[in-house]
Amino acid sequence: MAEAQPNQPERIKERDSSIDRATAQKALLAGGIAAAAAGAAFLLARKSNATAPDGPVISDAPAWTLKKATKQADRPIAAKTLLIGRPRAELYAVWKDYRRFPDFMENVEGIEPADEGASRWTIKAPAGKTVTLVTRIREDIPDRKISWESLPESDIETSGQVEFEDAPGGRGTFVSLVMSYAPPAGRAGQLVAKLFAREPNIQARHDLRRFKQLMETGEVTTNASPSARPSESPAQPRV
Amino acid sequence: MRALTWHGRHDVRVDTVPDPEIVNPRDAILKITSTAICGSDLHLYDGYIPTMRAGDVLGHEFMGEVVETGARSTLQKGQRVVVPFTISCGNCFFCNKQQYSACDNSNPAETADMSELLMGHPMGAAFGYAHLTGGYAGGQAEYVRVPYSDVGPIVIPDGLPDDQVLFLSDILPTGWMAAENAGIEPGDTVAVWGCGPVGLFAIQSALIMGAARVIAIDEYPRRLQLAKELGAEIIDYREVNLLEALTEMTGGIGPDAVIDCVGMESHGLTVDNVVDTVKAHTFLGTERPHALRQMIIACRKGGRVSIPGVYGGFADKFPLGQLMEKGLTIKSGQTHVQKYTKPLLDLIQQGKIDTTFLISHHAGLELAPEMYRHWHDEQNTYTKIVLKPGMVGCEQIAGGRGEQQEPREQRDLQPRAPELVG
Ligand SMILES: NC(=O)c1ccc[n+]([C@@H]2O[C@H](COP(=O)([O-])OP(=O)(O)OC[C@H]3O[C@@H](n4cnc5c(N)ncnc54)[C@H](O)[C@@H]3O)[C@@H](O)[C@H]2O)c1
Numbered sequence: 222m223a224e225a226q227p228n229q230p231e232r233i234k235e236r237d238s239s240i241d242r243a244t245a246q247k248a249l250l251a252g253g254i255a256a257a258a259a260g261a262a263f264l265l266a267r268k269s270n271a272t273a274p275d276g277p278v279i280s281d282a283p284a285w286t287l288k289k290a291t292k293q294a295d296r297p298i299a300a301k302t303l304l305i306g307r308p309r310a311e312l313y314a315v316w317k318d319y320r321r322f323p324d325f326m327e328n329v330e331g332i333e334p335a336d337e338g339a340s341r342w343t344i345k346a347p348a349g350k351t352v353t354l355v356t357r358i359r360e361d362i363p364d365r366k367i368s369w370e371s372l373p374e375s376d377i378e379t380s381g382q383v384e385f386e387d388a389p390g391g392r393g394t395f396v397s398l399v400m401s402y403a404p405p406a407g408r409a410g411q412l413v414a415k416l417f418a419r420e421p422n423i424q425a426r427h428d429l430r431r432f433k434q435l436m437e438t439g440e441v442t443t444n445a446s447p448s449a450r451p452s453e454s455p456a457q458p459r460v
Numbered sequence: 461m462r463a464l465t466w467h468g469r470h471d472v473r474v475d476t477v478p479d480p481e482i483v484n485p486r487d488a489i490l491k492i493t494s495t496a497i498c499g500s501d502l503h504l505y506d507g508y509i510p511t512m513r514a515g516d517v518l519g520h521e522f523m524g525e526v527v528e529t530g531a532r533s534t535l536q537k538g539q540r541v542v543v544p545f546t547i548s549c550g551n552c553f554f555c556n557k558q559q560y561s562a563c564d565n566s567n568p569a570e571t572a573d574m575s576e577l578l579m580g581h582p583m584g585a586a587f588g589y590a591h592l593t594g595g596y597a598g599g600q601a602e603y604v605r606v607p608y609s610d611v612g613p614i615v616i617p618d619g620l621p622d623d624q625v626l627f628l629s630d631i632l633p634t635g636w637m638a639a640e641n642a643g644i645e646p647g648d649t650v651a652v653w654g655c656g657p658v659g660l661f662a663i664q665s666a667l668i669m670g671a672a673r674v675i676a677i678d679e680y681p682r683r684l685q686l687a688k689e690l691g692a693e694i695i696d697y698r699e700v701n702l703l704e705a706l707t708e709m710t711g712g713i714g715p716d717a718v719i720d721c722v723g724m725e726s727h728g729l730t731v732d733n734v735v736d737t738v739k740a741h742t743f744l745g746t747e748r749p750h751a752l753r754q755m756i757i758a759c760r761k762g763g764r765v766s767i768p769g770v771y772g773g774f775a776d777k778f779p780l781g782q783l784m785e786k787g788l789t790i791k792s793g794q795t796h797v798q799k800y801t802k803p804l805l806d807l808i809q810q811g812k813i814d815t816t817f818l819i820s821h822h823a824g825l826e827l828a829p830e831m832y833r834h835w836h837d838e839q840n841t842y843t844k845i846v847l848k849p850g851m852v853g854c855e856q857i858a859g860g861r862g863e864q865q866e867p868r869e870q871r872d873l874q875p876r877a878p879e880l881v882g
């Protein structure tokens with residue numbers, strides 16, 4: 222999926238060794254809100270300091286919201302639910318048709334069919350690289366759930382699932398995207414993983430949000446518009 | 461094209477930037493005919509809003525002529541439209557509830573993420589504002605790209621000049637929603653802090669909605685005079701002890717509803733305010749809620765607090781116990797502009813609402829940086845500035861149409877305006 226994490230850098234194609242502009246701008250912007258977010262971070266920090274009770278879990282909340290994580294490696298790298306105001310079947314149908322993924326998955330360059338019903342993905346990775354991912358569908362319950370996993374020939378080892386559930390009160394569909402990925406082997410791989418540890422998580426959240434935009438509004442939201450920054454085009458999104 | 465761009469605190473410039481382009485099918489491009497400077501722009505000018513970037517095009521109050529449309533826009537070239545400052549998709553959970561400023565889709569994924577960290581949920585987007593709210597270019601420019609042009613812009617019938625309809629983009633609906641949020645009941649006394657454009661329209665709306673009495677508070681004589689001409693009683697808070705005056709003027713009860721049309725840059729040389737100012741400039745806190753603190757103390761028991769004034773984050777010394785013990789109700793929010801444009805346009809066409817009385821200056825776009833300086837430094841003289849990209853120079857307008865108002869007794873007997881449910 223789009224949140225690919227390069228864990229075998231020797232197989233990653235070098236496209237551009239300079240840090241790409243988008244990454245640099247994101248860093249700048251992050252600095253800008255740092256001060257204002259300090260207060261929010263304080264609240265979040267307080268929250269995670271609280272101790273979780275021992276004993277069996279009694280909360281009706283999704284597993285990925287548990288404080289007491291199982292081993293870090295078992296934790297999904299990304300898990301997010303969004304309400305989308307469209308019927309379950311319609312959302313499932315679009316997610317089933319992988320040719321539409323590049324419409325809302327920003328980092329997916331292309332998807333082609335591979336052997337035995339598998340699909341081969343070309344995914345943009347940080348710093349101008351690409352990774353290849355070959356996935357097969359593991360489970361497919363029409364209008365409810367699709368899960369997938371990567372095959373050994375992939376650059377990264379990942380699995381994920383998307384679930385569609387009627388939202389209470391006739392509000393549409395809860396769409397939950399859950400992704401896992403195995404930490405890469407080798408020293409170089411770990412370095413890359415460390416550098417971009419948050420990237421797959423963020424990417425998955427963004428892709429789910431874009432899916433919602435596309436399904437509800439018919440287009441993927443963009444702030445593309447003029448600015449006095451010479452590096453920007455009025456037809457390209459501004460980070 | 462030429463556009464007013466932000467470069468830092470008290471540094472705005474007119475730059476040449478690329479023209480906007482149609483990017484999405486629902487987009488339209490407008491050629492701007494009028495665009496105003498807002499109190500919210502002052503918060504950017506003073507550097508109080510985080511996530512601005514040097515080179516951003518400002519301006520969220522604008523109207524113009526449609527010059528280009530995307531495949532799914534319902535607008536036609538040549539139409540004159542006013543555009544809500546809130547960018548709203550019209551399709552999401554919030555838009556369906558007419559809570560347009562809370563739109564869940566207008567903020568692009570990246571910037572939505574940032575605001576989710578800060579606010580708990582991603583904020584809706586607005587034109588010409590910070591990147592937390594989408595980072596879209598604004599309309600203090602010759603042209604602007606308008607997303608979701610099939611649901612936001614309102615088409616203006618021929619014969620209505622720009623000055624009569626431009627403020628449908630923000631401050632007129634904002635004043636209206638501020639009064640609506642005050643839950644005005646017949647016989648109410650409503651106190652309004654701040655007689656800037658938002659305060660003045662809140663006063664006008666409160667009276668239309670049936671307030672028996674409005675007390676307007678500011679320090680600038682010209683702004684207070686405009687409030688008086690609308691029918692409000694006025695208080696210059698430098699002249700009197702404000703809290704005592706409000707208690708005395710209401711026989712010990714206090715105002716039934718209070719409206720904060722000041723926002724995060726409250727004036728006042730009091731200890732709390734000076735401490736807040738230092739903190740805001742060092743980003744230790746973002747607010748100077750001096751006026752809001754006063755409002756909560758002044759409001760009657762069981763009364764209502766309406767906050768259209770903009771705040772950005774955490775406030776210190778907030779009178780929470782007073783709020784609870786007195787049983788107050790608070791309503792706030794960026795205005796759900798799309799909900800109000802049509803009914804307010806109707807009231808303008810029926811002659812029930814005048815929007816022109818507060819305009820003090822017209823100026824060409826090239827003069828925008830100078831106008832920002834005046835708007836910031838000379839609030840007494842500059843009560844509302846409208847920029848016109850085609851115009852050369854600046855023109856001062858003899859404002860104050862108060863003499864057209866009916867005497868107070870008559871107005872008090874007027875029936876309440878019909879409920880505005882879009
Ligand atoms: N909620 C919304 O959607 C929305 C929309 C537009 C504007 N706003 C906000 O509304 C506020 C007012 O906007 P404006 O255009 O009228 O701004 P403005 O700066 O022209 O007016 C503010 C007025 O408040 C007065 N004031 C300052 N401190 C005061 C105090 N302690 N007591 C009483 N009055 C005081 C000032 O003298 C000034 O006249 C701003 O915060 C603006 O950002 C909100």
Ligand SMILES: [Zn+2]
Nearest residue numbers: 498500521630
């Ligand atoms: Zn405004």
Ligand SMILES: [Zn+2]
Nearest residue numbers: 549552555563
């Ligand atoms: Zn919406």
